[in-house]
Amino acid sequence: MPHPTTNPAPMRGRNFLMTPGPTNVPDCVLAAMHRPAVDLTDTDFKTLTHSCLDDLAKLFKTRGRVFLYAANGHGAWEAALANVIGEGDLVLAPSTGVFSWAWGELAKDLGAEVEELPSDWRSGFDSARIEERLRADPGHRIRAVLAVQTDTATSVTSDVAAVRRALDACGHPALLMADVVASLGSTDFRMDDWGVDVAVAGSQKALMTPPGLAFNAVGARALRESRAAGTRRAYWDWRQRMGKEFYMLFCGTPPEHLIWALREALDMIFEEGLDAMFARHRRLARAVHAAVEVWGQAGALEFNAVNPAERADSVTTVRVADGIDADRVRLLARDGLDVSLGGGLGPLEGKAFRIGHMGWVNEPMVLGALGVVEMALKACGVPYGKGGVTAAVDSLAAARFGVADPADGAA
Numbered sequence: 001m002p003h004p005t006t007n008p009a010p011m012r013g014r015n016f017l018m019t020p021g022p023t024n025v026p027d028c029v030l031a032a033m034h035r036p037a038v039d040l041t042d043t044d045f046k047t048l049t050h051s052c053l054d055d056l057a058k059l060f061k062t063r064g065r066v067f068l069y070a071a072n073g074h075g076a077w078e079a080a081l082a083n084v085i086g087e088g089d090l091v092l093a094p095s096t097g098v099f100s101w102a103w104g105e106l107a108k109d110l111g112a113e114v115e116e117l118p119s120d121w122r123s124g125f126d127s128a129r130i131e132e133r134l135r136a137d138p139g140h141r142i143r144a145v146l147a148v149q150t151d152t153a154t155s156v157t158s159d160v161a162a163v164r165r166a167l168d169a170c171g172h173p174a175l176l177m178a179d180v181v182a183s184l185g186s187t188d189f190r191m192d193d194w195g196v197d198v199a200v201a202g203s204q205k206a207l208m209t210p211p212g213l214a215f216n217a218v219g220a221r222a223l224r225e226s227r228a229a230g231t232r233r234a235y236w237d238w239r240q241r242m243g244k245e246f247y248m249l250f251c252g253t254p255p256e257h258l259i260w261a262l263r264e265a266l267d268m269i270f271e272e273g274l275d276a277m278f279a280r281h282r283r284l285a286r287a288v289h290a291a292v293e294v295w296g297q298a299g300a301l302e303f304n305a306v307n308p309a310e311r312a313d314s315v316t317t318v319r320v321a322d323g324i325d326a327d328r329v330r331l332l333a334r335d336g337l338d339v340s341l342g343g344g345l346g347p348l349e350g351k352a353f354r355i356g357h358m359g360w361v362n363e364p365m366v367l368g369a370l371g372v373v374e375m376a377l378k379a380c381g382v383p384y385g386k387g388g389v390t391a392a393v394d395s396l397a398a399a400r401f402g403v404a405d406p407a408d409g410a411a
């Protein structure tokens with residue numbers, strides 16, 4: 001059989017970027033960037049930037065301070081660590097996938113001593129184990145716990161608030177640092193209510209903004225400790241960015257066009273409303289899950305996240321059985337059918353594909369993407385249960401209109 005991607009047709013119609021970052025950027029967000037750069041001292045731009053910072057704080061649900069960087073998620077990781085974690089500090093990194101592991105590796109590169117709490121990467125972190133480890137640290141050497149809310153590689157969502165409860169239960173003063181890169185805007189996150197000290201995110205996942213902006217949201221205690229921390233940092237330094245001079249808010253020239261894009265995206269987010277936005281993500285995720293459930297009935301495909309309650313609202317990692325090349329399915333969808341999917345990462349390379357369903361997505365996009373995945377499975381000879389897309393339609397119709405499938409007998 002010829003490789004199905006050898007003769008791609010020219011694209012007619014939209015390409016669906018169903019990768020778990022970057023994601024589809026709405027036309028109005030693109031249009032917001034189509035303008036000349038402005039003077040560094042432009043008053044309107046300053047006002048607009050501060051309005052973005054205020055709205056980001058609302059998104060993180062914090063009264064803390066938000067810092068913006070011209071960087072990606074890795075930059076957000078490094079910024080957060082560089083301000084509070086010094087050489088030789090001990091950091092606990094419960095691992096739920098490639099991203100939580102990689103944040104820990106980055107901390108090691110910065111000189112921290114990192115203790116990973118490994119798992120099978122198919123379920124959320126175990127807060128009881130975290131508490132046990134904290135209790136075994138009566139001298140309070142552990143300086144921070146790095147908690148990833150949704151690990152995009154494994155599509156597992158963990159309970160960040162449970163880490164705060166574990167810390168409080170044993171009176172441990174470690175900072176709680178959360179990565180919400182793949183969950184902010186798709187899944188509820190309550191920085192202050194959950195006692196999170198530092199949260200990191202980026203522009204390009206559920207926030208419908210082009211890649212290139214990184215965020216740190218920082219609570220009062222972490223800010224205080226960062227002032228006292230003797231860590232070496234310059235560009236990332238929160239202190240640099242808190243002065244009166246607007247230019248230093250970005251430690252240099254602001255990424256003006258990305259800020260205009262972000263402003264437009266934040267307007268869209270607050271127009272929809274956070275709860276409606278979370279509900280939309282949940283509804284679309286459930287539809288994807290309904291399809292994967294049915295596809296899996298032929299025994300060749302399964303969810304990576306074993307516990308349904310921990311399956312992410314933003315991305316779904318689908319594992320394929322041994323002997324099946326998941327990348328072939330992904331490349332056929334991308335090059336032949338205008339739907340980009342994520343590939344398997346780390347140990348799942350070639351053994352999984354990932355359907356991103358966050359940001360600027362709706363029913364037709366999700367149904368279209370699922371239809372294309374089904375086509376690609378068929379073209380690649382992967383056995384799958386028939387009726388996945390129909391199951392997604394039923395799930396969405398039930399969620400949107402309360403319409404049960406008459407064939408269920410439930411009507």
Ligand SMILES: *Cc1c(COP(=O)(O)O)cnc(C)c1O
Nearest residue numbers: 021072073074099150152181182
């Ligand atoms: C995408 C992602 C990152 C890394 O972001 P980059 O912009 O690719 O550096 C970190 N953490 C999580 C959970 C992510 O999904």
